Amino acid sequence: MITDTEVKVKGVQALAKSLGNVGAERFIALIQREPFDYTKWQRTLWEDQSIEEISNKAMKIYKESAEQPAQPDRKKRRGNSR
Numbered sequence: 001m002i003t004d005t006e007v008k009v010k011g012v013q014a015l016a017k018s019l020g021n022v023g024a025e026r027f028i029a030l031i032q033r034e035p036f037d038y039t040k041w042q043r044t045l046w047e048d049q050s051i052e053e054i055s056n057k058a059m060k061i062y063k064e065s066a067e068q069p070a071q072p073d074r075k076k077r078r079g080n081s082r
Contacts, residue, residue: 012024015027
């Protein structure tokens with residue numbers, strides 16, 4: 001089991017990967033600004049899909065992500081290049 005901090009870090013990383021940094025920040029700002037009932041939202045999120053459909057989609061995404069080689073995090077440095 002991962003810690004709460006790890007959940008937060010991975011969540012922000014997932015948001016940034018999906019929405020980009022600006023989109024992730026915007027999403028977080030929207031969530032903080034509005035009253036939000038996560039339980040109610042989660043109950044209606046996939047109400048039009050069966051458990052099997054959700055599971056198949058999750059397995060497909062997992063398989064696709066496992067098949068892609070890991071890419072190193074290469075950050076470009078500004079300034080002098082040596």
